[in-house]
Amino acid sequence: MPVCGSSRMDLTCQETTHVFIMSVNSYSLNPKEVTMSVVQSLLRSPVVTALASPHGIDRYLEIVNPLWAAHEVRARVVDVTRETRAGAPVTTLRLRPSNTWRGHRAGQHVQLGIELGTARRLTRAFSISSPESGPGDDITITVRAREEGAVSAHLAELARPGALVHLGQAEGEFTLPEPLPSRLILISAGSGITPVMSMVRTLMRRGYGGTITFLHYARSAQHQIFADEIATLPPNVHVHLVHTRAGGERFTRDALARLVPDFADVDTFACGPAGLIETVQEAYAGSDRLRVEYFRVPSAASGDAEGTITFSRSGTRVANSGATILEQAEAAGLTPEFGCRMGICFTCTARKPEGAVRNVVNGEENAMPDDDIRICVNAPVGDCTVDL
Amino acid sequence: MTLTATRPADSPPARTTPVRTPKPATPAAATSTDDASTRHTPEAFTTPPVSTEHTTSISDLLSPEELEAFGAEMDAIREKVIASLGDEDAAYIRRIVKWQRGFEVAGRALFYVPPAWPLAVASLSISKILDNMEIGHNVMHGQYDWMGDPGLSSRMFEWDTMAPAENWKYGHNYLHHTFTNIVGKDRDIGYGILRMDDDQKWRPHHLLNPVNAFLLMVFFEWGVALHDLEVENIASGERGWAETKPVLRRIRRKMGRQVLKDYVLFPALTGPLFPLTFAGNAVANLVRNIWAFNIIFCGHFPTGVATFSMEETENETRAQWYVRQLLGSANITGSELFHVLSGNLSHQIEHHLFPDIPARRYPQVAAEVREACERYGLPYNTGSLGHQLGSVFRKIGRLALPPRRGR
Numbered sequence: 001m002p003v004c005g006s007s008r009m010d011l012t013c014q015e016t017t018h019v020f021i022m023s024v025n026s027y028s029l030n031p032k033e034v035t036m037s038v039v040q041s042l043l044r045s046p047v048v049t050a051l052a053s054p055h056g057i058d059r060y061l062e063i064v065n066p067l068w069a070a071h072e073v074r075a076r077v078v079d080v081t082r083e084t085r086a087g088a089p090v091t092t093l094r095l096r097p098s099n100t101w102r103g104h105r106a107g108q109h110v111q112l113g114i115e116l117g118t119a120r121r122l123t124r125a126f127s128i129s130s131p132e133s134g135p136g137d138d139i140t141i142t143v144r145a146r147e148e149g150a151v152s153a154h155l156a157e158l159a160r161p162g163a164l165v166h167l168g169q170a171e172g173e174f175t176l177p178e179p180l181p182s183r184l185i186l187i188s189a190g191s192g193i194t195p196v197m198s199m200v201r202t203l204m205r206r207g208y209g210g211t212i213t214f215l216h217y218a219r220s221a222q223h224q225i226f227a228d229e230i231a232t233l234p235p236n237v238h239v240h241l242v243h244t245r246a247g248g249e250r251f252t253r254d255a256l257a258r259l260v261p262d263f264a265d266v267d268t269f270a271c272g273p274a275g276l277i278e279t280v281q282e283a284y285a286g287s288d289r290l291r292v293e294y295f296r297v298p299s300a301a302s303g304d305a306e307g308t309i310t311f312s313r314s315g316t317r318v319a320n321s322g323a324t325i326l327e328q329a330e331a332a333g334l335t336p337e338f339g340c341r342m343g344i345c346f347t348c349t350a351r352k353p354e355g356a357v358r359n360v361v362n363g364e365e366n367a368m369p370d371d372d373i374r375i376c377v378n379a380p381v382g383d384c385t386v387d388l
Numbered sequence: 389m390t391l392t393a394t395r396p397a398d399s400p401p402a403r404t405t406p407v408r409t410p411k412p413a414t415p416a417a418a419t420s421t422d423d424a425s426t427r428h429t430p431e432a433f434t435t436p437p438v439s440t441e442h443t444t445s446i447s448d449l450l451s452p453e454e455l456e457a458f459g460a461e462m463d464a465i466r467e468k469v470i471a472s473l474g475d476e477d478a479a480y481i482r483r484i485v486k487w488q489r490g491f492e493v494a495g496r497a498l499f500y501v502p503p504a505w506p507l508a509v510a511s512l513s514i515s516k517i518l519d520n521m522e523i524g525h526n527v528m529h530g531q532y533d534w535m536g537d538p539g540l541s542s543r544m545f546e547w548d549t550m551a552p553a554e555n556w557k558y559g560h561n562y563l564h565h566t567f568t569n570i571v572g573k574d575r576d577i578g579y580g581i582l583r584m585d586d587d588q589k590w591r592p593h594h595l596l597n598p599v600n601a602f603l604l605m606v607f608f609e610w611g612v613a614l615h616d617l618e619v620e621n622i623a624s625g626e627r628g629w630a631e632t633k634p635v636l637r638r639i640r641r642k643m644g645r646q647v648l649k650d651y652v653l654f655p656a657l658t659g660p661l662f663p664l665t666f667a668g669n670a671v672a673n674l675v676r677n678i679w680a681f682n683i684i685f686c687g688h689f690p691t692g693v694a695t696f697s698m699e700e701t702e703n704e705t706r707a708q709w710y711v712r713q714l715l716g717s718a719n720i721t722g723s724e725l726f727h728v729l730s731g732n733l734s735h736q737i738e739h740h741l742f743p744d745i746p747a748r749r750y751p752q753v754a755a756e757v758r759e760a761c762e763r764y765g766l767p768y769n770t771g772s773l774g775h776q777l778g779s780v781f782r783k784i785g786r787l788a789l790p791p792r793r794g795r
Contacts (some may be wrong), residue, residue: 047653050645050648050649050653051649051653051654051657053645053646053648053649054546054547054548054642054645054646055539055546055548059489059539060489060493062539063485063486063489113536117474117475119473119474119475119477119478119479119535120478120534120535120536121535121536121537122536123536339558339561339562339566340561340562340565340566342566342706342709343744344561344565344566344743344744345557345561345562345565345566345743346529346530346533346542346543346557346561346744347557347558347561347562349530349542349543361463362463362467362470372533372543
């Protein structure tokens with residue numbers, strides 16, 4: 001159902017004024033675009049919604065053309081660029097979304113789904129690397145192929161122009177403050193540069209005149225993403241590239257203090273692996289100027305009942321007893337929804353943002369982040385977080 | 389654990405595989421209200437007609453070792469299917485969805501051509517049948533959740549009928565599929581209106597069993613929606629207003645949308661043809677109601693299908709659950725098209741053994757299940773639509789009357 005979100009800028013309610021099927025980013029509307037815009041408004045009208053109930057109009061449009069949509073966002077890959085010369089391939093994909101795309105703020109991420117084969121759609125979150133976008137604008141994501149990540153590997157190595165992807169709307173609060181402060185610190189490592197780069201590009205496009213301290217860690221110059229573009233940034237962006245394999249020092253509080261003595265009073269955005277983020281958080285000692293985003297990686301299943309279960313919604317943490325997640329949640333005083341308690345009714349399905357679990361019925365292990373699991377038949381193996 | 393395996397026969401049970409330890413049958417004791425002419429034995433019928441009430445137990449049918457081995461075999465069938473899920477299953481359900489949408493759009497459009505009215509109704513009826521049975525029921529069981537497609541996800545799917553998905557999933561996927569045929573727990577035994585089992589206490593209003601069954605058939609989608617209110621549990625005080633309110637709110641909202649679409653907007657869009665379109669939509673809903681009612685009633689109510697008591701199913705193992713699902717369900721034979729239109733609920737046995745595997749796999753695994761049943765000497769209840777329906781209707785009639793003394 002169409003929802004004009006109140007928090008996500010003003011973009012959300014402008015959607016009806018935009019053309020029907022993407023591919024046109026011009027700002028002046030020709031007669032065809034006006035017609036399309038009328039069609040689009042019609043498709044989103046309460047009457048069409050009522051007529052298409054209960055499935056929704058998109059379920060009919062997609063059968064005619066996978067890019068036709070009144071609510072959902074889909075996109076075609078229009079350009080594929082290899083970013084690095086060493087290590088796992090890193091690729092930037094330019095996506096042309098349906099005009100249902102409401103735009104994004106720099107630093108946000110998007111849920112992106114691809115179909116591997118024709119059967120299984122896998123959906124993962126990716127930071128957007130292009131500057132802030134408006135409704136229907138192209139966006140880019142920059143993806144590093146990770147051995148254990150089927151989606152990232154596919155996108156980085158196999159995606160070709162013309163491929164169809166499913167998108168959500170942009171989400172995330174890792175975004176620049178408005179109005180912009182006079183100083184900013186950006187800290188990133190590896191492919192954590194992507195949302196930070198979206199911020200840098202946005203700031204440059206807006207003609208930002210303040211001071212940016214941009215501290216980035218890569219393994220080597222060959223691993224460095226966006227190297228050419230970073231080299232041409234104007235002088236108000238103080239870039240510090242650290243190549244750790246070439247002897248560069250990993251992040252420390254002192255190193256940052258040498259660059260920006262009063263760093264804890266400066267709006268700071270840090271994105272990278274969990275290890276870096278922890279160190280940065282320690283350095284900032286709880287300062288509300290720091291905002292972070294880190295990657296979740298598939299966990300290694302230990303095969304034993306160890307580790308801690310975090311029930312993220314209730315903020316409860318308990319030591320893993322090896323019982324099913326449902327039983328452990330109940331033991332911890334939570335009352336998750338459940339039905340059959342034997343894995344057939346799907347009532348208890350909950351999201352598992354990270355951690356490895358084993359299905360107690362068939363022994364299958366699942367370490368994928370952001371997967372939906374039936375908590376009545378899955379027991380954690382090692383640390384695990386469940387949205388309960 | 390004991391179960392009441394067979395009831396006083398009002399007709400021979402449907403074709404079953406031989407029970408290894410058939411209980412002594414005393415046909416002379418039969419007190420069926422049915423006329424004798426229905427009491428012929430089909431040629432393929434391999435079990436002596438069991439005509440008097442008796443109880444048997446799973447332990448009579450299977451030793452503890454056999455029981456566990458049977459359960460393991462069922463688990464193995466399930467795992468094999470799950471491991472092989474892939475492109476064909478995805479292509480199949482997407483093809484069915486395309487057909488359903490096609491029939492739906494065609495049906496709606498054909499109402500603009502008055503002479504094509506019967507065609508429009510037929511088209512819309514098929515659309516609703518496919519939507520509810522092969523797509524809706526099965527998608528909401530989570531059979532296609534592995535595809536990761538929000539349009540085919542058990543958590544998101546909503547179907548073209550009065551019952552809101554969320555209410556129905558609780559009553560069906562959980563209550564009915566977990567407590568299948570346990571008298572007093574499975575609310576689908578007679579839907580709180582009909583007396584469908586000897587163990588349900590007879591009350592005077594059960595004299596109306598055939599009338600109520602007919603009304604339920606005609607208004608099936610309304611009945612299914614209201615079923616989730618659990619009126620009998622509200623009356624008994626087991627269920628309070630706090631639990632009922634959200635259920636009722638969802639029902640009202642969904643019914644509002646369905647009525648608005650089928651009885652206001654689509655008829656209004658055809659202008660002067662309003663009454664014809666209105667009537668056409670009503671008939672399409674009726675056709676779907678009749679079809680769904682009949683297929684569903686053949687799933688658990690034909691003679692020979694076992695019911696269970698709460699006591700005997702306490703602390704049930706997974707293997708015992710499998711056997712209960714098997715003994716508590718019945719299949720319908722038919723063509724491939726028939727199976728699709730029944731949402732493969734014609735393979736009710738396989739559906740109850742493996743509710744979360746794609747329904748198109750049921751015909752494939754049916755041979756294995758049946759073969760296993762034969763090896764273990766377990767009954768496998770199947771018959772033609774006519775046969776199973778006859779059996780159900782006779783039961784509806786017989787149970788309208790109070791039990792005779794001496795039973």
